[in-house]
Amino acid sequence: MKASFALFLPLLLSFCSAQIPHWGTCPEPPLQPNFVLKKFLGKWYEVAKLPAQFEKGRCIETNFSMKADGTIRVASSEILKGELRTLEGTGIVEDVKQPAKLGISFSFLAPYSPYWIISTDYDKSALVYSCTDVLRVFHVDFAWILGRTRTLPAETIEKAKEIFTNSNIDITKMIASRQQGCDKEI
Numbered sequence: 001m002k003a004s005f006a007l008f009l010p011l012l013l014s015f016c017s018a019q020i021p022h023w024g025t026c027p028e029p030p031l032q033p034n035f036v037l038k039k040f041l042g043k044w045y046e047v048a049k050l051p052a053q054f055e056k057g058r059c060i061e062t063n064f065s066m067k068a069d070g071t072i073r074v075a076s077s078e079i080l081k082g083e084l085r086t087l088e089g090t091g092i093v094e095d096v097k098q099p100a101k102l103g104i105s106f107s108f109l110a111p112y113s114p115y116w117i118i119s120t121d122y123d124k125s126a127l128v129y130s131c132t133d134v135l136r137v138f139h140v141d142f143a144w145i146l147g148r149t150r151t152l153p154a155e156t157i158e159k160a161k162e163i164f165t166n167s168n169i170d171i172t173k174m175i176a177s178r179q180q181g182c183d184k185e186i
C-alpha cells in the first residue's frame with residue numbers, strides 16, 4: 001500500500017501541474033453499454049482533449065491490439081519537434097462485469113490509470129474519460145474525443161461534448177488536437 005502510494009505520487013504531481021483539480025470525488029458517468037473490446041481495437045486518432053501536460057506533440061494516434069497473454073497492447077505515437085515518438089503501454093479490463101472500464105499503464109512502475117469508454121460506435125468516434133480521486137478531497141481528470149479519422153464532423157464533436165457535460169464532466173477547457181500535416185514526410 002505504502003509502496004504503491006510512493007509510486008503514485010510523482011504521477012499525481014505531474015497530473016496536478018497539468019490540470020486544475022476539481023473539488024469532490026470523481027463523477028460516475030454512464031459508460032458504453034455492452035462494450036465490446038474486440039470492436040474497439042485498432043487505430044484511433046486523438047481529435048480533441050482536455051489539455052494534458054504529457055501530450056505536447058501533434059498527430060497523436062493510438063493502436064490498440066490484443067496480446068497473447070490477454071492484455072491489450074497500447075501503441076501510441078506523436079510528432080514532437082519534427083520527430084516521430086512512440087510509446088507502448090499495457091491495457092487491462094480490471095473487472096469483466098465492467099468491460100468499458102479499462103486501465104492503462106505506460107510503465108511497469110506506474111499503476112493503471114482509468115481509461116473509461118463513455119460512448120463509442122466503434123467505427124467513427126469514441127469518448128474516453130480518466131479520473132483519479134486524490135484523498136477523496138478533489139479529483140483530476142482527462143477526457144478525449146477519438147476518431148477513426150484524424151478529424152470528425154463538427155456535429156459529432158458537439159454531440160460528444162454534450163454527452164460529457166450531461167455526465168457532469170467539465171470540458172470547457174477541451175481543445176482540438178493538432179492533426180494537420182501528419183501524413184507527409186516528417
Ligand SMILES: *[C@@H]1O[C@H](CO)[C@@H](O)[C@H](O)[C@H]1NC(C)=O
Nearest residue numbers: 042043063064065066073075
Ligand atoms: C496495430 O497493431 C497490430 C499489432 O501490432 C498490427 O497488426 C496492426 O497492423 C496495427 N494496426 C494499424 C492500423 O497500425
